[in-house]
Amino acid sequence: MMANEELLFLPLGGAGEIGMNLNLYGYGEPGHAEWIMVDLGITFGDATHPGVDVIMPDPAYIEKHKDRLAGIVLTHAHEDHFGALPYLWERFECPVYATPFTVSVLQRKLAQEGLQDRVPIVEVPLNGKFELGPFELEMISQTHSIPEPNSIAIHTPLGTVLHTGDWKLDPDPVLGTGYNMSALRRLGDDGVLAMVCDSTNVFTTGTSGSEGDIYESLKTLVAPCKGRVVVTCFASNVARLETISKVAQACGRETVLAGRSFWRMIDSARENGYLSDVPVFHNEDMANELPSDHLLVICTGSQGESRAALSRIAAGEHPRISVSDGDTVIFSSRIIPGNEVSIGLLQNRLVRRGVKVVTDKDHFVHVSGHSAREEMVEMYQTVKPQIAIPVHGELRHLSEHARLARACQVPETVVTENGGMVRIAPGPACVIEQVPSGRLALEGNRLVPLDGELVRGRARALYNGAATVSIVVDGKGVLMSDAQITTSGLLEPDDYDFEDDVLDAAEEAVEHLSAKARRDDDQIAEAVRIAVRRYFRATFNKNPVTRVHLMRI
Ligand SMILES: [Zn+2]
Numbered sequence: 001m002m003a004n005e006e007l008l009f010l011p012l013g014g015a016g017e018i019g020m021n022l023n024l025y026g027y028g029e030p031g032h033a034e035w036i037m038v039d040l041g042i043t044f045g046d047a048t049h050p051g052v053d054v055i056m057p058d059p060a061y062i063e064k065h066k067d068r069l070a071g072i073v074l075t076h077a078h079e080d081h082f083g084a085l086p087y088l089w090e091r092f093e094c095p096v097y098a099t100p101f102t103v104s105v106l107q108r109k110l111a112q113e114g115l116q117d118r119v120p121i122v123e124v125p126l127n128g129k130f131e132l133g134p135f136e137l138e139m140i141s142q143t144h145s146i147p148e149p150n151s152i153a154i155h156t157p158l159g160t161v162l163h164t165g166d167w168k169l170d171p172d173p174v175l176g177t178g179y180n181m182s183a184l185r186r187l188g189d190d191g192v193l194a195m196v197c198d199s200t201n202v203f204t205t206g207t208s209g210s211e212g213d214i215y216e217s218l219k220t221l222v223a224p225c226k227g228r229v230v231v232t233c234f235a236s237n238v239a240r241l242e243t244i245s246k247v248a249q250a251c252g253r254e255t256v257l258a259g260r261s262f263w264r265m266i267d268s269a270r271e272n273g274y275l276s277d278v279p280v281f282h283n284e285d286m287a288n289e290l291p292s293d294h295l296l297v298i299c300t301g302s303q304g305e306s307r308a309a310l311s312r313i314a315a316g317e318h319p320r321i322s323v324s325d326g327d328t329v330i331f332s333s334r335i336i337p338g339n340e341v342s343i344g345l346l347q348n349r350l351v352r353r354g355v356k357v358v359t360d361k362d363h364f365v366h367v368s369g370h371s372a373r374e375e376m377v378e379m380y381q382t383v384k385p386q387i388a389i390p391v392h393g394e395l396r397h398l399s400e401h402a403r404l405a406r407a408c409q410v411p412e413t414v415v416t417e418n419g420g421m422v423r424i425a426p427g428p429a430c431v432i433e434q435v436p437s438g439r440l441a442l443e444g445n446r447l448v449p450l451d452g453e454l455v456r457g458r459a460r461a462l463y464n465g466a467a468t469v470s471i472v473v474d475g476k477g478v479l480m481s482d483a484q485i486t487t488s489g490l491l492e493p494d495d496y497d498f499e500d501d502v503l504d505a506a507e508e509a510v511e512h513l514s515a516k517a518r519r520d521d522d523q524i525a526e527a528v529r530i531a532v533r534r535y536f537r538a539t540f541n542k543n544p545v546t547r548v549h550l551m552r553i
Pocket residue numbers: 076078081144166
């Protein structure tokens with residue numbers, strides 16, 4: 001070990017927000033660190049960015065240093081942890097490390113993008129150890145809401161960091177081997193320098209509840225149902241699929257799956273030995289073969305996604321599955337913040353059809369995959385880190401998590417948001433530099449800055465409407481024909497005939513320019529633009545996006 005080497009942590013996504021995780025660990029002399037990346041996820045768009053479905057971290061900083069990026073390690077196969085890999089991998093072209101189930105889901109995802117033969121993937125066994133760049137890494141099995149979640153112990157000459165990934169302490173996770181408490185204890189006893197830890201449910205008291213407890217509760221709910229039963233849950237929650245299908249069997253119902261993403265997850269699960277003693281899942285064609293009281297449908301769309309199976313069922317647009325008076329729809333899921341409106345619309349549609357809607361507010365039908373406070377306390381008592389660095393949360397989560405860590409006798413806490421580079425050692429731990437960070441939007445088939453002109457321009461046109469004026473002038477800037485205007489999102493078809501007025505204003509603006517200004521295209525266009533905007537503001541109290549096409553002949 002050289003005298004001045006340092007250990008760094010740099011989040012470019014997921015610190016100060018829930019979603020699109022991208023964590024970097026660096027080790028080496030200042031300015032020459034070698035890096036590894038832990039997770040590379042996406043987040044989904046909302047109403048603030050119309051037309052944008054998928055958002056991911058801008059990795060420009062590490063892209064610049066990609067020759068010193070040894071590899072990408074994935075903690076688990078949730079979209080907010082690995083969803084950006086197909087879009088961003090080509091910027092790094094480094095190997096990807098993950099445990100078998102994650103590898104299997106990743107390969108299906110890469111195949112969709114035509115990348116399956118290009119990305120070098122290294123499969124790491126559960127609780128396996130491997131070397132990557134200057135780091136010795138150790139996967140530690142966790143429990144969460146997808147098969148094979150992992151914490152990663154990152155060993156360096158300056159100390160060990162435990163990157164928890166998404167976790168809870170579930171005594172009965174239904175599927176998998178459970179969390180590796182003995183490894184966590186061993187790490188704690190050997191000494192952990194820093195723990196970089198999930199903050200999602202820091203405001204939830206008590207414990208998160210066990211996946212295994214859902215079976216009995218769901219069975220009590222489904223058993224007395226007379227009509228069709230539809231249960232919606234996240235496709236990646238394979239344990240929940242197992243639970244629901246066993247509930248169906250116990251209640252004399254056959255299970256039909258609606259939603260393509262289920263089949264991809266089930267294939268990956270079966271490849272890795274999960275779901276081996278689960279009743280058969282039928283495809284949608286079976287829905288109409290079975291009497292209502294012998295059918296249970298598991299479907300996608302718990303967040304009100306418009307194209308998912310449940311939205312189509314609720315709208316009466318699903319080709320094979322319908323619901324009506326006397327049927328029951330169970331939301332075995334939580335509301336992801338931001339989706340309240342679309343979920344409300346969906347539930348109202350179902351109620352209008354006479355369906356009984358049950359959510360986690362009415363009945364115990366869901367547990368979170370993230371640790372609540374009591375589990376976090378147990379984790380701090382077991383791992384006993386010197387330093388706590390909260391991630392996977394908005395700033396309010398991170399700062400509350402830091403408070404909780406201090407209450408657990410953790411001597412140092414560092415709260416950082418995306419782009420804040422933390423020197424973990426040599427200490428004391430602190431943010432030493434702010435590097436550029438940002439967000440990219442998937443726009444058709446390319447990535448553009450989320451705060452760039454394309455996305456902002458679209459939002460402006462959406463909220464304010466748009467007007468385009470065409471002007472034809474000669475070499476001296478004299479109008480050669482009447483100006484023309486087209487608008488969108490500004491007027492009702494029978495609005496009063498305003499065109500003459502606005503075009504008069506545009507033409508006057510040109511005529512008022514000096515002879516010199518009229519020879520300059522930019523000056524004419526700007527004068528017209530200002531005149532048209534002023535007209536709309538005065539007449540309709542609107543500020544449309546205004547464009548001018550100038551032709552000079
Ligand atoms: Zn997760």
